[in-house]
Amino acid sequence: MTRSFNFSAGPSTLPLPVLEKVQKEFLSFQGTGMSIIEISHRSNYFEEIMEQTEQLLRELMNIPNNYKVLFVQGGASLQFSMVPMNLLTSYNTSYYVNTGSWAKKAIAEAEKYGEVHVQNCPIHHIPKLSLDSISLVDYVHITTNNTIEGTKFASIPNTGNVPLVADMSSNILSEEYDVEKFGVIYAGAQKNIGPAGLCIVIVREDLVGQNTLHTLPTMLNYETYVKSNSMYNTPPTFNIYIMKLVLEWLKQLGGVQQIEKINKEKAALLYNFLDESTLFYSNVHIENRSLMNIPFNTTSSQLNEQFISEATSAGFYFLKGHRSIGGMRASLYNAMPIDGVKALVSFMKQFEMKARMSNV
Template sequence: MRRVTNFSAGPSTLPYSVLKKAQAEFTSYQNTGLSILEMSHRSKHFEEILFDTKQLLQKLMNIPNNYQVLFLQGGASLQFSMVPLNLFHRTNHAYYAHTGTWSEKAIQEARKMGEVTMISSSEDKAFTYIPPIHLPNHPSADYIHITTNNTIEGTRYDTIPNEFDIPLVADMSSNILSEVYDVTKFGLIYAGAQKNIGPAGLTIVIIRDDLIGKAPQNCPTMLDYSTYVKTKSLYNTPPTFSIYMTKLVLEWLQKQGGVEGIEKVNKEKARLLYSFLDHSPLFHSKVEPKFRSIMNIPFTTYNAELDQLFIQTALEHDFLELQGHRSTGGMRASLYNAMSIESVRKLVDFMKLFEQSYLLEGNYVSNKDL
């Protein structure tokens, strides 16, 4: 069976062993005669899946008992609205760090519900670095919001700011479970599943107990975090298949040595690609080294036509989704947890051949030589 190497930023590649297990159980989960797709979310079997998935996540991330794990829908984009709707309760004011496209969208949504102050921005250098956070002398806000990893721009917080008394909220959609985080530094973490957790359709929210129940009385029921706490994420039909797949992915992650184990692998994958980029006369990374993402690595030749030629040639060699985001152009390789070191090595080898062919043949790449 043909399998390609998928460098998509999301939905992303999944562990092959997980796909095989899901295939084996697809038509009859644990000999029930039912597919997960057909199974009631109120059934004993699915409630066990839900419970196991939550426990696995709590163990892998070392989530303390005073935090709730919620399974929602709507992606991180809905959280841009749910966060201020639930956490604006004292000052109706929030601090946001602006580090790229997704933080900009989060800021726009929060401003519909209250006051937003940008406490840092890297827009001055096209979001190629992570700026320090500067709070006012007398801070007054309900929360601080950061994006721990910027999928489009390829930057990440190398350290998490935790010297504030204000709850820290983090969009971790593109790097949750890729490296160890101290959950106690955060008041709330949210993440879309379709990068490191599982297939699209599921959103994870990890929220500290003291931040629950702050939503106004006129808050729609489905947008109130307390709804999902009280009903154990079963107020309505949850994304059952996505939760089941997440359970399989988390079991796979346990076998890789947990988050600690996969972090070592992820850093080695990133090192391989960045090392090549830093020494390449053709390909370049624009991101300041200190703030480089280990999940999403944008790069370019600084020639739009050559970028397109590389993307097309890579596609012909089964390296998929290497095009950069439409807003930035260039290329991008997303190296999520399920991407193997061997696949990254193959990509680097291919890039070396492309580079050599381009340089030797006078700005022309011959497919027959690749």
């Protein structure tokens, strides 16, 4: 069987060795004669998976001991509500940096629970922000990488004593971050971690259980997950199992430091071509170009449609851009092999040559 190149923004491609191990163990996990999806979450088998998964994540991200790691269902979108519900503790006010579509959705949810101050940024550029003088807010929220717009923060803003909350859904584990700069980090799994349906929340322990302004439903309270080790109810067991395998793959590869080098190399292959091309182009400010999500266009919508159609036929899947901005988008998450990017660039060169010849 020939594997296609999956450039989807999520759910995204997974490492082939992980898929092969899942396939091998699916009918009988560790010789039990049971599939991992059949094994009780209260069993020693699964408790060991949970412990190993958390330890691997702590090691790969260098997470300090005073941070809790939570496994939550509902995807990152549920965190749009859980963050304000848990962190609006003193001022009932938050500060959001609006850098794109997902930030807008987070803002809309936060506005249901308190006052929100918003700083808007251009769609293709995130200016360097001075946020250390912000006061009388409970937290500052950013989206480190914008999946749709293809932008990222070139540097993480300093928010002083105000906790910084980051949605890292589309670039967690793709480059190194200092966890201590953040009060909360959350990320949906379906980009660099595993299948959709799991969300990772990394929260500083002093921010847990401090809410006195709202009555929190049990399953929307970070304290519930801390006290129960994320097993107050049945967690997404299969997703966590696959996450463990992905983290093992990443560790064997050399960890986040090594994958960041690989990701920069992959992104440079495509960006360099876009910068030299007379047909394809990127609108994103060079300083803020994402390593994970690369939107691009041709000189006409007709050529865009033709490119997407021919690329799909050639085995390059899900290159159509998000409906809100159109064009194309290539998502180069950790599991995308460098050969996939090289093959895509080669195909784009051939497409450009044909387009040029047809206009001669």
